Amino acid sequence: MFEELTNRFESIFKKIRGQGKISEENIAEAMRDVKRALLEADVNYKVVKKFTADVSAKALGADILSSITPGQQFVKVVYDELAALMGGNARAIRFHTNRLNIVVLAGLQGSGKTTTCAKLALHFRKQGHRPLLIACDTHRVAAIDQLDTLGKSLEIPVFSDRAKSPLEICREGLAFAQREGFSLAVIDTAGRLHIDADMMAELKALCAAAKPDETFFVADAMAGQDAVNVAKEFHKEIKLSGVILTKMDGDSRGGAALSILDVIGVPLQFIGVGEKPDGLELFYPERMASRILGMGDIVSLVEKAQENFDLEESKKLEKKFRKSTFSLQDFLEQLRQIKKMGPLSDLLAMIPGVGSQLSGADVDEKALSRIEAMICSMTAEERDRPGIIDGNRRRRISLGSGTTVQDINKLLKQFDSMKSMMKRMNKIGSRRGQNAALKSMFPY
Amino acid sequence: MNILDRLKDGLKKTRTQIASALSGASGSFDDRFYDALEDALILADIGLETSTDLIARLKSEIAGRGITTPAAAYAALKTLLAGDLAVTKLPDEFPPKPWVILVVGVNGVGKTTTIGKLAGEFGAAGKKVMLGAADTFRAGAVEQLKIWAQRTKADFVFQQDGADPASVAFDAMEASKARGIDVLILDTAGRLQNKTNLMNELSKIVRVIKRNLPQAPNEVLLVVDATTGQNALNQARVFNEIIGVTGFVITKLDGTSKGGIAVALSKNFGIPVRKIGVGEGVDDLQNFDPVSYVDALLGDLPDRV
Ligand SMILES: Nc1nc2c(ncn2[C@@H]2O[C@H](COP(=O)(O)OP(=O)(O)OP(=O)(O)O)[C@@H](O)[C@H]2O)c(=O)[nH]1
Ligand SMILES: Nc1nc2c(ncn2[C@@H]2O[C@H](COP(=O)(O)OP(=O)(O)OP(=O)(O)O)[C@@H](O)[C@H]2O)c(=O)[nH]1
Ligand SMILES: [Mg+2]
Ligand SMILES: [Mg+2]
Numbered sequence: 001m002f003e004e005l006t007n008r009f010e011s012i013f014k015k016i017r018g019q020g021k022i023s024e025e026n027i028a029e030a031m032r033d034v035k036r037a038l039l040e041a042d043v044n045y046k047v048v049k050k051f052t053a054d055v056s057a058k059a060l061g062a063d064i065l066s067s068i069t070p071g072q073q074f075v076k077v078v079y080d081e082l083a084a085l086m087g088g089n090a091r092a093i094r095f096h097t098n099r100l101n102i103v104v105l106a107g108l109q110g111s112g113k114t115t116t117c118a119k120l121a122l123h124f125r126k127q128g129h130r131p132l133l134i135a136c137d138t139h140r141v142a143a144i145d146q147l148d149t150l151g152k153s154l155e156i157p158v159f160s161d162r163a164k165s166p167l168e169i170c171r172e173g174l175a176f177a178q179r180e181g182f183s184l185a186v187i188d189t190a191g192r193l194h195i196d197a198d199m200m201a202e203l204k205a206l207c208a209a210a211k212p213d214e215t216f217f218v219a220d221a222m223a224g225q226d227a228v229n230v231a232k233e234f235h236k237e238i239k240l241s242g243v244i245l246t247k248m249d250g251d252s253r254g255g256a257a258l259s260i261l262d263v264i265g266v267p268l269q270f271i272g273v274g275e276k277p278d279g280l281e282l283f284y285p286e287r288m289a290s291r292i293l294g295m296g297d298i299v300s301l302v303e304k305a306q307e308n309f310d311l312e313e314s315k316k317l318e319k320k321f322r323k324s325t326f327s328l329q330d331f332l333e334q335l336r337q338i339k340k341m342g343p344l345s346d347l348l349a350m351i352p353g354v355g356s357q358l359s360g361a362d363v364d365e366k367a368l369s370r371i372e373a374m375i376c377s378m379t380a381e382e383r384d385r386p387g388i389i390d391g392n393r394r395r396r397i398s399l400g401s402g403t404t405v406q407d408i409n410k411l412l413k414q415f416d417s418m419k420s421m422m423k424r425m426n427k428i429g430s431r432r433g434q435n436a437a438l439k440s441m442f443p444y
Numbered sequence: 445m446n447i448l449d450r451l452k453d454g455l456k457k458t459r460t461q462i463a464s465a466l467s468g469a470s471g472s473f474d475d476r477f478y479d480a481l482e483d484a485l486i487l488a489d490i491g492l493e494t495s496t497d498l499i500a501r502l503k504s505e506i507a508g509r510g511i512t513t514p515a516a517a518y519a520a521l522k523t524l525l526a527g528d529l530a531v532t533k534l535p536d537e538f539p540p541k542p543w544v545i546l547v548v549g550v551n552g553v554g555k556t557t558t559i560g561k562l563a564g565e566f567g568a569a570g571k572k573v574m575l576g577a578a579d580t581f582r583a584g585a586v587e588q589l590k591i592w593a594q595r596t597k598a599d600f601v602f603q604q605d606g607a608d609p610a611s612v613a614f615d616a617m618e619a620s621k622a623r624g625i626d627v628l629i630l631d632t633a634g635r636l637q638n639k640t641n642l643m644n645e646l647s648k649i650v651r652v653i654k655r656n657l658p659q660a661p662n663e664v665l666l667v668v669d670a671t672t673g674q675n676a677l678n679q680a681r682v683f684n685e686i687i688g689v690t691g692f693v694i695t696k697l698d699g700t701s702k703g704g705i706a707v708a709l710s711k712n713f714g715i716p717v718r719k720i721g722v723g724e725g726v727d728d729l730q731n732f733d734p735v736s737y738v739d740a741l742l743g744d745l746p747d748r749v
Contacts, residue, residue, distance in 0.1 A: 141588045
């Protein structure tokens with residue numbers, strides 16, 4: 001998508017450069033593609049219109065044509081603007097150290113509040129807090145059981161009372177937290193529609209009683225055009241202090257983030273990236289901007305890689321890359337590193353251009369194991385010098401690994417093109433080289 | 445206020461916009477006219493591609509049938525939309541016992557609640573219903589389904605948290621045959637369609653069901669949240685590829701989302717919308733009628749055009 005956008009812009013602007021002058025119409029032409037990208041990402045229609053108008057003005061003022069790559073320059077203007085918007089009002093959460101801190105989570109049904117309560121409690125416990133979870137959802141079937149189970153699995157206490165109203169539970173839970181010396185109380189509330197007057201009044205009363213330090217709106221990254229109306233109403237009733245965007249581990253582009261930010265102007269704080277309690281990350285505006293534009297989340301990918309790759313190993317490999325002595329044995333070790341990073345599909349989803357097109361079905365996790373088996377059936381010499389693997393050897397390896405000769409052929413061919421890619425890469429800078437190397441390792 | 449009135453209400457502003465665009469158009473259909481229509485369709489989450497396609501078809505209708513008045517153009521658009529939504533309905537009959545319904549979808553869309561509502565509906569029609577708790581992953585999921593089973597007086601089959609969901613499905617198949625159950629509804633854990641391992645788990649569940657009873661599952665319902673944007677298309681594509689979806693359930697239509705994604709879904713996949721969810725209670729499940737939905741979505745044009 002991103003490359004597609006950039007390419008289109010290149011041709012638009014190259015054409016213009018012949019004329020030596022950029023006009024409003026030229027910008028408008030390019031802007032239509034931006035608009036399309038944003039709408040496909042579920043940014044609200046009105047927000048798209050406003051955004052493209054603002055950026056058009058900026059782009060007209062920016063020196064695009066004198067750039068050698070005007071298309072890229074134009075994308076940069078759009079991207080920078082988007083990233084700046086996404087990071088609007090950014091702030092770090094600061095809790096008091098001398099008293100109980102109170103956090104309330106609210107939002108539509110099924111957006112991920114209860115799960116996120118557990119995630120936040122865990123996140124802040126890691127920073128030295130003593131969290132208490134308070135179960136104020138008396139509405140949804142088995143909501144208390146859900147929070148109880150989560151609390152138990154994390155050994156974080158849960159305050160609940162099946163006989164009381166949400167407001168009473170909230171009051172008593174907070175009193176309990178004070179008494180017992182907790183430093184943080186995370187309050188779960190029932191999911192509700194913003195047009196449900198009774199439920200909104202209940203939430204308002206609960207917030208008035210709790211006087212939260214943070215009031216988070218929990219929104220689903222898959223949300224469509226209506227996200228703006230919902231966020232606006234919640235903000236009007238309970239004055240939100242931050243937004244948490246859940247289910248970002250999916251392949252949605254998350255344009256609702258921009259819409260929500262635009263209408264209520266409170267910062268995005270966290271993103272949910274999994275169902276388990278450790279699936280919470282800080283929000284990074286640049287990453288979100290590239291995701292919305294369809295540029296993929298290469299930064300997260302690289303970070304994830306860095307987290308999991310053994311640094312020493314990587315340095316050794318990098319040297320081999322450079323000297324082009326990378327062998328099949330090294331490749332095998334590389335594969336095993338990748339396997340440690342988690343399901344392949346999760347990683348692939350972060351690569352630009354791959355994420356949205358790739359359905360789970362296309363990624364064959366078993367392919368990795370097959371490659372592993374093939375390399376394991378080779379002798380040390382063969383792994384070092386794949387050139388010597390002739391027809392006879394191929395047959396032997398295929399028998400040993402339970403694969404076909406075609407599979408072996410394919411592996412060797414892929415390995416070959418990977419090596420030549422590495423040679424080319426060595427001429428590029430190292431950071432970009434690393435990215436490209438990572439990408440080249442997913443040929444299957 | 446009923447659900448269709450609420451939808452209508454939500455779109456009042458859009459209709460006024462269209463109306464003013466139409467009044468400026470002085471009988472001819474210019475860009476302003478089509479832009480206003482496109483706005484309305486996109487704001488309803490119908491999506492850019494489907495909207496563009498609808499408008500292209502409307503243009504050729506207008507030219508081909510010599511439509512001259514805005515009101516007639518509007519009616520033509522409604523017919524097109526309803527046509528896209530009208531996919532052959534599934535049979536409501538179920539001679540083979542048990543009739544097995546597998547309910548799937550991404551996280552938090554309303555699968556378990558929809559199952560509770562379906563159990564209520566089948567129960568009221570005099571069917572013997574059983575619910576199978578094949579979501580063994582989410583905290584509190586088994587408990588939640590159990591309460592729905594109690595409420596609707598349905599039989600309930602479950603294993604402990606963390607058990608293999610396919611094994612729960614197998615148990616439920618066996619139990620439903622042994623107890624002469626009419627309808628077996630299987631709950632599954634929410635899963636994002638880009639998670640290969642979870643999608644594989646789903647195919648395994650289906651394999652186990654089929655091995656037990658080749659014609660089952662008789663229905664595979666993909667539950668889609670009406671507030672969802674364009675990602676619903678990815679959801680439908682992947683779930684359909686992997687286990688074959690027979691119907692959609694669009695939930696949470698009691699909110700202010702227009703659920704326009706239903707149009708894009710029906711049009712792209714030719715799979716019918718089986719039910720719509722309009723609240724959290726057991727009775728908040730309705731049949732889907734394309735014509736009245738489109739009527740609610742677009743309404744009548746205000747008089748002053
Ligand atoms: N993949 C993924 N799933 C998530 C994430 N956050 C929540 N979920 C899942 O989304 C579903 C709904 O989450 P809940 O925490 O129950 O949502 P809720 O807002 O408390 O729901 P109600 O209380 O019914 O309004 C569950 O299946 C969660 O496991 C996330 O970041 N990623
Ligand atoms: N307003 C409204 N809420 C609904 C509707 N259907 C379900 N819900 C609510 O949405 C939330 C999630 O519903 P569940 O049935 O737990 O969703 P699920 O798909 O089973 O969730 P997971 O199993 O966690 O993936 C609950 O709070 C339900 O009460 C509906 O039609 N309207
Ligand atoms: Mg909850
Ligand atoms: Mg469920």
